Amino acid sequence: MKTFQEMSRQELEEQRSKLTAAFEEIRAEGLKLDMSRGKPAPEQLDTAMPLMDVLNSESVLQTESGVDCRNYGIMDGIPEVKRLMADMLDTKPENVIVDGNASLSLMFDAVSHSVTHGVCGSTPWCKLDKVKFLCPAPGYDRHFKVTEYFGIEMITIPMTENGPDMDLVEKYVKEDASVKGIWCVPKYSNPQGYTYSDETVRRFAALEPAAEDFRIYWDNAYCIHDLYEDKSDELLEIFTECEKAGHPDLVFEFASTSKISFAGAGISAVASSARNLDWFKKVMTVQTIGPDKVNQLRHARYFKNKEGLKAQMMKNSALIRPKFELVLGMLKEELDGLGIGRWTNPVGGYFISFDAMEGCAKAIVAKCKEGGMVLTGAGATYPYGVDPKDSNIRIAPSYPSLAEMKEATKLFILCVKLVSIEKLLEGAE
Amino acid sequence: MKTFQEMSRQELEEQRSKLTAAFEEIRAEGLKLDMSRGKPAPEQLDTAMPLMDVLNSESVLQTESGVDCRNYGIMDGIPEVKRLMADMLDTKPENVIVDGNASLSLMFDAVSHSVTHGVCGSTPWCKLDKVKFLCPAPGYDRHFKVTEYFGIEMITIPMTENGPDMDLVEKYVKEDASVKGIWCVPKYSNPQGYTYSDETVRRFAALEPAAEDFRIYWDNAYCIHDLYEDKSDELLEIFTECEKAGHPDLVFEFASTSKISFAGAGISAVASSARNLDWFKKVMTVQTIGPDKVNQLRHARYFKNKEGLKAQMMKNSALIRPKFELVLGMLKEELDGLGIGRWTNPVGGYFISFDAMEGCAKAIVAKCKEGGMVLTGAGATYPYGVDPKDSNIRIAPSYPSLAEMKEATKLFILCVKLVSIEKLLEGAE
Numbered sequence: 001m002k003t004f005q006e007m008s009r010q011e012l013e014e015q016r017s018k019l020t021a022a023f024e025e026i027r028a029e030g031l032k033l034d035m036s037r038g039k040p041a042p043e044q045l046d047t048a049m050p051l052m053d054v055l056n057s058e059s060v061l062q063t064e065s066g067v068d069c070r071n072y073g074i075m076d077g078i079p080e081v082k083r084l085m086a087d088m089l090d091t092k093p094e095n096v097i098v099d100g101n102a103s104l105s106l107m108f109d110a111v112s113h114s115v116t117h118g119v120c121g122s123t124p125w126c127k128l129d130k131v132k133f134l135c136p137a138p139g140y141d142r143h144f145k146v147t148e149y150f151g152i153e154m155i156t157i158p159m160t161e162n163g164p165d166m167d168l169v170e171k172y173v174k175e176d177a178s179v180k181g182i183w184c185v186p187k188y189s190n191p192q193g194y195t196y197s198d199e200t201v202r203r204f205a206a207l208e209p210a211a212e213d214f215r216i217y218w219d220n221a222y223c224i225h226d227l228y229e230d231k232s233d234e235l236l237e238i239f240t241e242c243e244k245a246g247h248p249d250l251v252f253e254f255a256s257t258s259k260i261s262f263a264g265a266g267i268s269a270v271a272s273s274a275r276n277l278d279w280f281k282k283v284m285t286v287q288t289i290g291p292d293k294v295n296q297l298r299h300a301r302y303f304k305n306k307e308g309l310k311a312q313m314m315k316n317s318a319l320i321r322p323k324f325e326l327v328l329g330m331l332k333e334e335l336d337g338l339g340i341g342r343w344t345n346p347v348g349g350y351f352i353s354f355d356a357m358e359g360c361a362k363a364i365v366a367k368c369k370e371g372g373m374v375l376t377g378a379g380a381t382y383p384y385g386v387d388p389k390d391s392n393i394r395i396a397p398s399y400p401s402l403a404e405m406k407e408a409t410k411l412f413i414l415c416v417k418l419v420s421i422e423k424l425l426e427g428a429e
Numbered sequence: 430m431k432t433f434q435e436m437s438r439q440e441l442e443e444q445r446s447k448l449t450a451a452f453e454e455i456r457a458e459g460l461k462l463d464m465s466r467g468k469p470a471p472e473q474l475d476t477a478m479p480l481m482d483v484l485n486s487e488s489v490l491q492t493e494s495g496v497d498c499r500n501y502g503i504m505d506g507i508p509e510v511k512r513l514m515a516d517m518l519d520t521k522p523e524n525v526i527v528d529g530n531a532s533l534s535l536m537f538d539a540v541s542h543s544v545t546h547g548v549c550g551s552t553p554w555c556k557l558d559k560v561k562f563l564c565p566a567p568g569y570d571r572h573f574k575v576t577e578y579f580g581i582e583m584i585t586i587p588m589t590e591n592g593p594d595m596d597l598v599e600k601y602v603k604e605d606a607s608v609k610g611i612w613c614v615p616k617y618s619n620p621q622g623y624t625y626s627d628e629t630v631r632r633f634a635a636l637e638p639a640a641e642d643f644r645i646y647w648d649n650a651y652c653i654h655d656l657y658e659d660k661s662d663e664l665l666e667i668f669t670e671c672e673k674a675g676h677p678d679l680v681f682e683f684a685s686t687s688k689i690s691f692a693g694a695g696i697s698a699v700a701s702s703a704r705n706l707d708w709f710k711k712v713m714t715v716q717t718i719g720p721d722k723v724n725q726l727r728h729a730r731y732f733k734n735k736e737g738l739k740a741q742m743m744k745n746s747a748l749i750r751p752k753f754e755l756v757l758g759m760l761k762e763e764l765d766g767l768g769i770g771r772w773t774n775p776v777g778g779y780f781i782s783f784d785a786m787e788g789c790a791k792a793i794v795a796k797c798k799e800g801g802m803v804l805t806g807a808g809a810t811y812p813y814g815v816d817p818k819d820s821n822i823r824i825a826p827s828y829p830s831l832a833e834m835k836e837a838t839k840l841f842i843l844c845v846k847l848v849s850i851e852k853l854l855e856g857a858e
Contacts, residue, residue: 037501045499049486056485057478070474070691072466100529101721108716116544116555116579126545126555142718149715150545258718262499265723286578287537289571289687292530292721294694 003339004420016421023371023414026407031372033408038190038350039399040263040316047315048261054302061294069293075284076277077269078293080300085269087306088224089255090237096271097280099291103256103268107217108146110252110270113283114180115150119213120249120279125150125180134172134182136164138353138381138392140190143183143219147383154383157182159189163196166203177210181217187235188222191381191394192353193346195233205241207250215276218253222349224306224313225259227321231347239271248273257299259350260312267291267299320350323397323405327352330409340420343395352395353381360419361390367415373408432768433849445850452800452843455836460801462837467619467779468828469692469745476744477690483731490723498722504713505706506698507722509729514698516735517653518684519666525700526709528720532685532697536646537575539681539699542712543609544579548642549678549708554579554609563601563611565593567782567810567821569619572612572648576812583812586611588618592625595632606639610646616664617651620810620823621782622775624662634670636679644705647682651778653735653742654688656750660776668700677702686728688779689741696720696728749779752826752834756781759838769849772824781824782810789848790819796844802837 004012055061061069063078076082077098086093099106115131118124125131132153135144139159147154155172157164163186172179184204186196196204204216218238226232242250249272257266270280303309328345331354335341343354356364361378368375376394379387400408433441484490490498492507505511506527515522528535544560547553554560561582564573568588576583584601586593592615601608613633615625625633633645647667655661671679678701686695699709732738757774760783764770772783785793790807797804805823808816829837 039501042497042500045497048499052484052486052488052490055481057481059481061481068471068474068693070477070693071471072468072687072692074693102718105717112541112545116541124555126553145715149712258501262723263501264497264499264719265721283578286571286574288534289531290693292694292724294691295721295724 001337003337004424005339009425012421012425016418016425019414019418019421023418026411026414027371029372031407031411033373033400033404035396035400035408036374036376037399038259038396040259041319041399041401043319044316044398045262047319048312051261051298051302054298055294061297063293063297067293069297072289074293075288075290076281077291078296078300081267081296084300084303084305084309085255085267086271088309089220089253089269089271091239091253091271095239095273095277096269097277097284098267098269098296100268101256101258101264101266101295103219103221103254103258103270104142106268106270107143107219107254109283109287110217110280111146111150111152111181114213117283119215120275122213125152128178130178132176132179134164134169134179135383136182136184137383138191138387138394139183140185140219141376141380141385143217144383147183152180155179156383156388159192159194161194163189163194163200166200170203170207173207173209173214175210179209180211180213181215183217183219185219185221186238187220187233188225188346188349190221190349191351191392192344193349193351194344195235198236201236201238202241202245205238205245205247205250207247216251218251220253220255221259223255224310225350226313226348227317227324228347229314233348249275252276257309259316260309261299265295267296320398322402323400324352326402326405327395327397327409330406330413334413335416338417341416350396350398352397354393354395355391356393356416357420357423358389358391360416360423361387361393363419363422364393364415367419368412371411371415373411430766432766433853434768438854441850441854445847445854448843448847448850452847455840455843456800458801460836460840462802462829462833464825464829464837465803465805466828467688467825469688470748470828470830472748473745473827474691476748477741480690480727480731483727484723490726492722492726496722498726501718503722504717504719505710506720507725507729510696510725513729513732513734513738514684514696515700517738518649518682518698518700520668520682520700524668524702524706525698526706526713527696527698527725529697530685530687530693530695530724532648532650532683532687532699533571535697535699536572536648536683538712538716539646539709540575540579540581540610543642546712548644549704551642554581557607559607561605561608563593563598563608564812565611565613566812567620567816567823568612569614569648570805570809570814572646573812573814576612581609584608585812585817588621588623590623592623592629595629599632599636602636602638602643604639608638609640609642610644612646612648614648614650615667616649616662617654617775617778619650619778620780620821621773622778622780623773624664627665630665630667631670634667634674634676634679636676645680647680649682649684650688652684653739654779655742655777656746656753657776658743662777678704681705686738688745689738690728694724696725749827751831752829753781755831755834756824756826756838759835759842763842764845767846770845779825779827781826783822783824784820785822785845786849786852787818787820789845789852790816790822792848792851793822793844796848797841800840800844802840
């Protein structure tokens with residue numbers, strides 16, 4: 001089989017007219033697909049519905065320590081839910097704060113408080129001329145939005161299959177005291193689905209930052225989000241490694257049940273050292289009267305422990321897995337060997353990362369939109385929304401039905417081919 | 430009847446030994462009472478338990494507009510809950526954002542975003558040499574903590590029965606461009622239970638601030654928290670007055686169902702002009718994936734409208750009212766005419782404000798603690814926790830049972846008398 005690059009102008013033009021006809025056919029169908037966000041499908045959410053029956057008006061809405069969840073009190077999470085989230089993260093309940101429904105808010109708050117008040121007593125970032133964050137990319141657009149919002153300079157760090165380029169990370173962190181943080185999605189990374197290797201995790205734990213207020217923002221969003229029961233990535237537990245390296249305060253870890261129970265009504269957590277959590281709690285006493293404890297109780301009683309959470313995830317993955325396999329199968333079938341795209345084959349998480357030929361991502365996303373499908377904006381996976389190679393596209397297969405997913409992938413493949421041909425013909429002119 | 434001031438040294442000493450004996454008797458009982466916060470009593474929370482049955486696993490968890498509450502999406506509140514909260518505040522749904530369980534977090538965020546990014550495009554407060562807030566006092570300690578946290582200078586404004594001293598407010602706001610806000614609890618104020626008069630509200634709406642980014646932080650925490658069905662204070666609706674005065678952007682109004690449904694698991698709201706809410710939402714898109722929509726749906730379906738909320742409040746007030754009446758009756762019976770204390774007689778809200786003789790509040794609170802009862806720290810009702818006259822004490826009658834309340838008030842009265850006598854004897858030395 002020839003790659004597109006090996007084809008003659010005439011061959012490319014023939015392909016184009018065939019593909020254009022197929023594209024017009026799809027466009028005529030008037031599709032309305034949205035693959036822009038990593039949203040759970042309704043069927044996934046259905047599997048968590050028993051959660052709604054855990055508590056009712058006959059329930060005693062008290063924590064195991066006897067606190068009335070309906071009333072004020074307890075700022076950092078009820079005991080049983082701290083245990084649940086600690087279990088999920090393989091850490092200790094005393095190292096966890098459990099909050100409301102969005103871990104993004106916890107991340108925002110961590111940065112916001114650092115900007116206004118500094119980290120554990122260091123100079124507030126708003127008093128500094130320059131604050132920088134390292135941003136492994138492609139990465140999660142919401143992370144980048146938070147740092148961009150606070151005017152923090154973002155430095156792109158290339159991602160590899162083993163995690164961020166650690167030579168570069170170590171260099172920046174060690175040499176530049178204005179580097180205050182790094183955004184990480186260490187397991188089933190967004191969007192590539194890569195899991196940091198043991199060596200990467202150890203090198204993170206061993207970092208010797210120039211800045212005392214440097215922290216790793218370890219967004220373990222997909223910690224138990226495996227697609228298969230019999231094959232899954234394993235991530236080293238970061239705090240254990242930090243302890244070994246003598247750096248107990250280096251990491252803020254974040255997680256939530258957004259993709260376990262309900263994306264719109266789950267619970268979130270931040271895990272860290274006693275010193276870091278004291279800092280967090282000091283702010284929280286000013287900021288809030290505490291999280292929704294009734295919803296925490298609901299989650300704690302329903303899931304009980306990590307096994308309960310994992311059992312729920314297996315129900316979820318049974319629904320997502322076929323969609324991943326469908327997309328990956330079609331990509332392989334239709335694009336393999338053509339030289340116009342590479343993609344990842346994750347065994348967990350919510351995304352597939354697709355790298356088109358350089359300079360093609362925006363045009364592919366636009367073409368898909370023309371055909372009736374919204375994708376995550378090209379560039380969104382890079383700081384400032386600018387992918388220097390205009391190549392990366394995030395595919396989020398979870399939300400559409402299997403039938404829609406088939407249509408969507410067909411359209412996507414068509415658009416990749418068409419845009420690549422245009423690009424090659426342009427280049428040949 | 431003689432006032433304490435009119436008594437001879439001998440009379441005071443006689444009183445003291447009688448009162449000391451009574452105090453020791455109570456102390457021996459080993460009371461453990463907590464009147465430090467305005468917490469709903471368990472019986473109040475019980476009245477809201479039907480809320481727990483509104484949704485179950487058979488429910489269709491969709492908004493009236495068809496959005497799945499279990500999933501991501503909708504940042505500013507589902508339509509039916511915006512209507513509910515707007516109804517409660519006598520304003521329009523489009524002027525309301527409904528959030529999670531704590532209006533305090535919304536207030537914190539409003540200030541925090543102003544500090545880091547400025548108000549609707551004005552200079553971020555962190556870039557200014559001086560930012561000041563007016564603080565009507567006695568007031569709500571949590572308000573003062575927020576401004577203190579951000580290093581904002583707090584200026585005490587004396588409270589009157591009609592609200593803050595408006596001559597002073599107008600002067601500061603008009604003349605000092607570093608004055609950026611004022612904390613208000615306009616109805617059944619915390620702790621005095623005063624409701625701002627129509628004139629006060631109109632003068633607020635008519636303020637002509639020197640600072641374009643001055644806002645009124647209108648914490649309408651007790652908007653429908655009447656103790657009686659047949660007598661209640663009426664507060665003029667502030668936005669209507671602002672419109673009339675041509676100042677649509679002057680006010681952020683806050684409210685929650687913390688003291689209507691569950692203190693730990695309710696919903697909160699901020700109401701304001703389209704311009705101010707656009708500013709708020711711009712931040713929220715970075716900060717959060719949205720509030721817990723399932724709990725919003727639960728509240729919207731259960732309460733339906735203002736009538737539903739008011740019906741719930743009547744169940745609540747039936748439980749709180751006897752406690753207020755007990756305290757007020759005992760204070761009148763035991764302290765009226767003695768010249769050692771004045772107190773307010775609110776018909777709503779959560780507090781009674783007590784003014785002891787100057788220089789006695791701290792000693793009374795300490796004496797109560799000795800006797801087994803925790804009160805809100807003396808001074809907490811003033812900026813920086815310092816009551817210049819050391820006179821104001823906040824009484825929170827909602828949480829203890831009626832029997833406990835009787836014990837508590839007996840102890841409180843004893844302590845007021847004892848400390849006052851000590852003070853008078855000291856002065857006479």
